[in-house]
Amino acid sequence: MNTTQKKFDVAVIGGGVIGSAVAYFLLKQDPQLSVCVMEPDPTYEYASALRSSGGCRVQFTGEENIAMSLFSIDFIKNFERTMSTGKHPAHVDWVEGGYLFIVPPEHAAQLEKNAAFQRSQGATVELLSPSELKDRFPAMHVGDLGAGAHTPHDGWCDPNGLLWGFRHKAVDLGAVYIAARVVGAETSGVKAVSVRLDDGATVRADAFVNATGAWSGDVAKMFGMNLPVSPMRRFEHYFTPGTKVGHLPYVKDLSRLAFRSEGQGYSGGLVDGSAARGYNFEVDHDYFENVVWPAVAHRFPAFEAAKCHRTWSGLYEVNELDGNAVIGAWNSRLPNLYTVAGFSGHGMMHAPAAGLAIAELIVKGRYETLDLTRLGYERVENNRPYPELGIL
Known part of the structure; x- marks a missing residue:
């Protein structure tokens, strides 16, 4: 596909477990959407989720984190049944070990x-x-x-199976994966317009999602956004x-x-x-x-x-602000730029819930299943931390 000539409804930057979950839920919400996912490394050699231990727990003090865990654990328990495709089973080897x-x-x-x-x-x-x-x-x-x-x-699962399960299912529903790295962004007024890829192509979209994990702070800078994720x-x-x-x-x-x-x-x-x-x-x-x-x-x-x-x-x-994820739109500057990053070690366990939340926000303009408003970018802009109390 010549991406230079293509405009998508939604362009997801980052095709790891979070980005792939976003793509899946977008297409579940609206099968008519055109969705692309830009992921520079289809082998996922350095993907954070694949280097994790796969743990999923409800022991948080923020009600949003608890709600995301309850939703995600239930989703992961049923993952193999609901996420398998004709070509790809979706084994995640869930262990309810507590x-x-x-x-x-x-x-x-x-x-x-x-x-x-x-x-x-x-x-x-x-x-x-x-x-x-x-x-x-x-x-x-x-x-x-x-x-x-x-x-x-609580328990743990196979992160590799979770990531590839989301990716295979997203592709099965129509997502287009582009093996390239985003190296620049164009904005106009109050809109993000396009991103430039390292292969020289340009991808335009009505909405963009920054789901690049440990790289999300650098990607945000391309849009002029200060995201304190390191x-x-x-x-x-x-x-x-x-x-x-x-x-x-x-x-x-x-x-x-x-x-x-x-x-x-x-x-x-x-x-x-x-x-x-x-x-x-x-x-x-x-x-x-x-x-x-x-x-x-x-x-x-x-x-x-x-x-x-x-x-x-x-x-x-x-x-670096408070150790909690930033989930939502940049409402004050570029409302069509969405962030789902900064999970500080909890990304894999919250991927299903966060993916659904961003999809609802884009497709329906509001949260319906889980209200994650307090995890929005506004708290970064206002320097108002929303931290966990206790064990991280």
């Missing part, structure tokens, strides 16, 4: 408050005392803990203990240690939120021994003899 947040005594009251709010929003949450944690997870050291919150219906390297590890630990849910604590059962071992890491920003995929093979191993061995002494089998890197798309 999540477990653990905190020291001085944070127990906040965890209990968070759990009460999550229950009021429709989530299932069990509060566990240190002795109950020990009974449930005998290998855990609980002497310095005050409480735990267990959400049994790329930040983080590591995942696959490791095994010296003695038996047993099946674990996705365990998270205030230090940002996070890991879960994976096959015969465990997958996870410890995020350094102060890490230098930038597009860095180099692997620090000492990070597990220096940072993760002491933390995981403290919590589960069986990991004193842990062996790390593999380490890989990926990027978080960090919203």
